[in-house]
Amino acid sequence: MSVLDVRDLTVDLMTLAGVVRAVDGVSFHIDRGETVTIIGESGSGKSTTAMALLRLLPDDLAVITGTAEIDGKDVVSTRKHVNALRGRTVALIPQDPMTALNPIATIERQMVEAIRLAHPELSKKDASARALALLNQVHLSVPDRRLKQYPHELSGGMLQRVLIAMALSAEPSLVVADEPTSALDVTVQAGILDLLLEIQETTGVAVLLITHDLGVARLMSDRIHVMKAGRFVESGPVEQVVDAPAHEYTRTLLAAIPALGPWQDPDEEVAPAADPETEAAPVPVTTDGGAA
Numbered sequence: 182m183s184v185l186d187v188r189d190l191t192v193d194l195m196t197l198a199g200v201v202r203a204v205d206g207v208s209f210h211i212d213r214g215e216t217v218t219i220i221g222e223s224g225s226g227k228s229t230t231a232m233a234l235l236r237l238l239p240d241d242l243a244v245i246t247g248t249a250e251i252d253g254k255d256v257v258s259t260r261k262h263v264n265a266l267r268g269r270t271v272a273l274i275p276q277d278p279m280t281a282l283n284p285i286a287t288i289e290r291q292m293v294e295a296i297r298l299a300h301p302e303l304s305k306k307d308a309s310a311r312a313l314a315l316l317n318q319v320h321l322s323v324p325d326r327r328l329k330q331y332p333h334e335l336s337g338g339m340l341q342r343v344l345i346a347m348a349l350s351a352e353p354s355l356v357v358a359d360e361p362t363s364a365l366d367v368t369v370q371a372g373i374l375d376l377l378l379e380i381q382e383t384t385g386v387a388v389l390l391i392t393h394d395l396g397v398a399r400l401m402s403d404r405i406h407v408m409k410a411g412r413f414v415e416s417g418p419v420e421q422v423v424d425a426p427a428h429e430y431t432r433t434l435l436a437a438i439p440a441l442g443p444w445q446d447p448d449e450e451v452a453p454a455a456d457p458e459t460e461a462a463p464v465p466v467t468t469d470g471g472a473a
């Protein structure tokens with residue numbers, strides 16, 4: 182059984198200008214340990230797909246049809262399942278780590294809250310110990326000090342590590358990452374991507390990745406779906422889509438990224454020069470890179 186199984190998903194958005202079919206009959210699946218990426222130009226429906234699966238779109242503004250099962254539980258026909266699943270079976274890594282946390286609560290308080298939501302049986306003290314272990318798992322520097330700090334005292338890359346730690350707190354089977362590095366400085370992007378690869382290797386979590394960056398897609402994905410105007414125009418294994426695109430639109434996307442260099446094996450990648458003040462020590466690069 183796939184962790185995520187989506188069939189013929191459509192999403193109609195009620196806008197002032199009328200009904201917009203933002204997602205128009207997409208089907209895909211993600212198995213344990215896989216990263217599946219949706220890539221496409223702005224407005225193609227990538228985030229709407231993710232938001233629909235997490236049921237984060239208001240009922241009066243979005244009409245969702247088709248089927249989508251997370252761990253075998255349908256999340257389209259009823260909200261009941263997703264409310265139970267969200268934050269537990271499925272967790273979201275947000276695009277902008279700077280605004281995702283409460284500015285007036287310490288990292289510790291927010292992590293303890295998230296951990297106890299998933300594990301109500303834990304005492305505050307035990308949840309706190311778990312928070313520290315999670316911050317170690319995401320290689321945040323001086324984690325015990327970070328727990329006592331407020332979000333504004335941490336850099337974007339550090340905050341994204343905290344948010345990844347929070348997403349992991351319930352041992353989810355699916356993580357949805359919508360542009361998880363696009364708000365970050367280029368120098369810290371690679372460290373976060375390495376962390377996601379490492380976590381996938383150690384936990385086997387399935388990842389739905391959304392990006393407009395073909396370089397990121399190529400490094401991270403097992404399979405890619407190219408989205409245009411709500412539909413998948415091309416789907417396949419990463420090498421096939423990136424190195425031999427069949428669809429004109431995919432070729433246009435590839436051509437639109439001038440900085441895209443030749444294929445770089447993650448094994449040969451130089452670890453990012455981490456600023457010791459703002460970033461944790463460089464994460465060891467995983468051996469298989471998860472992309473080949």
Ligand SMILES: Nc1ncnc2c1ncn2[C@@H]1O[C@H](COP(=O)(O)OP(=O)(O)OP(=O)(O)O)[C@@H](O)[C@H]1O
Nearest residue numbers: 194196201203222223224225226227228229230393
């Ligand atoms: N709040 C909204 N009101 C009206 N239309 C919307 C709204 N949100 C999304 N849409 C429309 O839905 C479609 C899909 O948008 P979506 O945000 O899913 O695209 P995306 O692929 O995530 O783009 P981006 O790369 O810019 O994040 C677009 O045509 C957009 O105009």
Ligand SMILES: [Mg+2]
Nearest residue numbers: 227228229359
């Ligand atoms: Mg989006």
